[in-house]
Amino acid sequence: MESSVLCLLSLALRPVLLGYFLGLNDLLVSSLELTVHAGEPALLGCVFQSVEGKRVTKVDWTFSPREDAKVDYVLYYYANLSVPVGRFQHRARLAGGLAHNDGSLLLQDVQEADQGTYTCEIRLELESRVFKTQVALHVLPAEPRELMVHVGDSALMGCAFQSTEEKLMTKVDWTFSPGKHAEEEVVLHYYAQRRGPAGPSPSGGRFRNRLTLEGDTVHNDGSVLLQGVRESDTGSYTCSIQLGDLTFRKTFVLRVIQREPQTLVTAVARRPEVLGGTQLVIIVGIVCATVLLFPVLILAARRIQGSKSSGTSGALVKSLEDRDWARPEKHVYSSITMREVTKEESSERPEATYMTMRPVWPSAPSNPPEKKWAEGGPLTGQAF
Numbered sequence: 001m002e003s004s005v006l007c008l009l010s011l012a013l014r015p016v017l018l019g020y021f022l023g024l025n026d027l028l029v030s031s032l033e034l035t036v037h038a039g040e041p042a043l044l045g046c047v048f049q050s051v052e053g054k055r056v057t058k059v060d061w062t063f064s065p066r067e068d069a070k071v072d073y074v075l076y077y078y079a080n081l082s083v084p085v086g087r088f089q090h091r092a093r094l095a096g097g098l099a100h101n102d103g104s105l106l107l108q109d110v111q112e113a114d115q116g117t118y119t120c121e122i123r124l125e126l127e128s129r130v131f132k133t134q135v136a137l138h139v140l141p142a143e144p145r146e147l148m149v150h151v152g153d154s155a156l157m158g159c160a161f162q163s164t165e166e167k168l169m170t171k172v173d174w175t176f177s178p179g180k181h182a183e184e185e186v187v188l189h190y191y192a193q194r195r196g197p198a199g200p201s202p203s204g205g206r207f208r209n210r211l212t213l214e215g216d217t218v219h220n221d222g223s224v225l226l227q228g229v230r231e232s233d234t235g236s237y238t239c240s241i242q243l244g245d246l247t248f249r250k251t252f253v254l255r256v257i258q259r260e261p262q263t264l265v266t267a268v269a270r271r272p273e274v275l276g277g278t279q280l281v282i283i284v285g286i287v288c289a290t291v292l293l294f295p296v297l298i299l300a301a302r303r304i305q306g307s308k309s310s311g312t313s314g315a316l317v318k319s320l321e322d323r324d325w326a327r328p329e330k331h332v333y334s335s336i337t338m339r340e341v342t343k344e345e346s347s348e349r350p351e352a353t354y355m356t357m358r359p360v361w362p363s364a365p366s367n368p369p370e371k372k373w374a375e376g377g378p379l380t381g382q383a384f
Contacts, residue, residue, distance in 0.1 A: 172189075
């Protein structure tokens, strides 16, 4: 009889134990996504509503940067003891109420290496099943904490508590400090569904009507917009968001600078924008005509230069010829010497004796003087 009871008990427990070790009893409750900027906190929700009123006995949070990567422990809870491990040791803690089956994880100062998939496993007392929740965390680059604006501009300072759970933001406070050791003054309050600028402050309420709440409070966004920035607004602005017993703080440094006096230069630079259609057509026509006539002008200039050079060379040749004819003294002459004639010879030769000078050109003559005199002319002297 006892053996049969033990056999029936083993048959009943065998599928339970097999499912526990093989993970067949795991129940995926939800799969969520969350996007957060580096340096800000993130609330990863893990809530299971038990209709049977069973309490949570064990909570495990694991992290995997990729599907095929090694799984690391982030935090585990057992026997009323919560222990964060690894590189999450000083940045992770349970933020939910375990009495209400809430094992949510608060991850502070999120880093780019924290991007990946986070898995929450909750076990209830006297329950063989494991309830799982997966959260895909996406990490964006950090937002600038130092803003620089010109006098008269507006400055938007973002402050949001990123969470997968739709927890109502119960309170938002914005404070201002002009220096490190200066006293802080409250510039804006928000309490549950009621918002508005802070009452009179030590500074005389100078932010009144200039600082407004621009964020969506339903999504835990307490961002503000400061309009008409003044030089006296330079300093530190701190945002404080409260969700139940959780508080998130974020600080901005605002620097206000004067505008450079460039109004005249800007006006001159923008003047072409007010030109009418007719003026634009005229300007375009002038530019096109200039482009088309430019090659013609170059060709005409080259022709004029060529005609001038040919006329100059002709005038130079003509002047050289005139110079040669106008200076006959440079021609070579030949002289015929005359010898003395005695009285005896004069009686014998009645002809008169004369001297002739004949020019001789540089080029050799076709009939030499000696040949010409031999043909019939008298030869009275010797040419030299």
